[in-house]
Amino acid sequence: MDDHSAASRLQTRRPKIAEIAQIAGTSPATVSKVINGYGSVADTTRARIEEVLSSLNYSKKPVKHIKSRNIALLIDRLDQPWVTAMFSGAMRYANCNGLNLVIVARRDDHGVLLPDYLQSLRRAKPLAVVSNTVDLTDQERELFASIHTNYAIIDYRGNAASSGLEVRLDNWTGGLEVGRHLIGLGHRRIAIMAGPRDMTCFQARADGCRAAMGEASIDMDPELVCQADSWSELARLETLRLLALPNPPTALFATCDTQVVGIYDAAHQMGVSVPGDLSVVGFDDNEYLWHASTPLTTVRLPYADMTDRAFQLILESEEDSDSSLKVLVPPELIVRDSTGPARR
Template sequence: MPASRRRATLATVAASAGVSVATVSKVLNGRSDVAPATRSLVQSLLEQYDYVAPPQRRGEPAGTVEVEFDTDLNSYSTEIVQGAVEAGAELDVAVVVSIRSNADRAGAWARGLAGAGRRALIAVTSEMTTRQVAALSRARLPLVVIDPLNLPRNRVTSVGSTNFAGGLAATQHLITLGHRRVAYLGGPATAACNQARLHGYRAAMETAGAPVLPGYVRTGHFLYYDGVTGGAALFELPETPTAVFAGCDETALGVLEAARARGLRVPDDLSVVGFDDTQIARMASPPLTTVRQPLREMGGVAVRTALRLAAGERVDSHHVELATELVVRGSTAPVPAVPPASPVRPVPGRAAEES
């Protein structure tokens, strides 16, 4: 093999930097006992040499799997982590949970994961760039994504649920209760899971002959605050909805709060459906009707799939979808006989005439 094609070693980098192999190893593992100037030099040489850790040898311990988020953990994240940890315990593999902070430098990020002994990466609701996927490939670090916000053109293994079927079931449930003015509050417009849930909602509305009125579809970030602000905006429309399908449980709880602030009673005046069936759905007041997404199972499947890829095995499919299920609780009811009143808007000049 030509010298230019040979895999760079720690000794190669150490010799170029004029430091010991131990120092290079410390930089790879994120140790703090390295002078800043030395750390910067070693990192630039690792980048230059495109260094990646050697592949795992047969018979060595399985190492660790990293489950990485790009935002703060919430009720959805907790369920994913629980499933991943349980699967890791069964397989005698440690699961490390992190929040991405330095993936802008794709090469250094991937090498850091490999250097820390990670055997695979599971990215949850993250936006993955082509550069990041390529850097992980060079580091021979398998990637599995759960509910990605986007999918690069590269062939990436992913785990999700039947989001379209879930969106369809949620909306059909509301239509069966007599609702025709049904709104949708979702997550990021580009997220594949959000698009599938929205398409399920639209399919149910079209099949029932129920029009999707202007302003009835809103996107956000799958957060509680999006439900509060989105719900408030819906209740200001000329024709207010009698039901709201929220793209996640947190958003649905925000809608409950927006309804409370408006003086609307759930489910007497307004029905609300969520998505996920996290713990907060059961703790809500009233308990939330929602689409159960098997989050723990998704975390477990992702870990097992990642380890199969790390072992060099082929997987049957590059995308796995687990079934969703509608769970009916107390936040939905038949459409009210008298729909909630539309907001009263002052007529310009009226007050002056009456005075």
């Protein structure tokens, strides 16, 4: 069906954001930003979306049947590095919709379960709850049902088995962008450092990089694939092995940033220059590597946009009764100083 036919059909009912995005040739997240008045959208894209919205007689849906003016962010621990970005996205959504934001933590900074966090949620009677914890407890689900609150999960690992609303990070696309970036710099000997096998996000990131190599007809050398946990020591040992090969890699993709500390240590130990001899790319955009001796090229996880989108989905689910919607949000490649042209 062409865009004109789709638009005509949607004029008979309220269109979903995903349908508007398809007609406008952009992403649901970008449409959401335009609807809510955010500034980080290119003028040409904004104009195209506004034209589609106008043709569909779309107006922002007011929040209906609100039992309170609260929305809640359920965080496992407040000392997690991504909490600030999630708070930013939730606060942005709350401000745009005249709502109050309540933040509830499950555990203290030592990992001890807080005894009254469920009572805090019950007192807030939130219109919607977004959680960064994929394994909601039975008590949490029962609470949400008892106070008639819809919820959504932020899943950056891809491990969730939820039957409800989910906003997932597109880890595969992140790995694909890493591979394309390195190939664009002339790299052909690309090593991949995967993470723990029980976390599917690491496999998806590695698979995305392999797909980019396949696009460029580059065979993956099995010697250049290694497994490391998300900490630095095993990453250091695996990097030493890679750099000692007769034909070592010219680039190394670490599927999480915490591996990079060990990679940098091994490169220094072997007298290997980053990026002169070895380009390094991470994944997560951890702040402590922004100001490393060689600032890291990495993939940024869009926690703020994912959180904003999750609250959007909850309101859409109330209107459209689609309580099992899953949305993939692509991450962003951030190019810094740790990648450069392949050595000749």
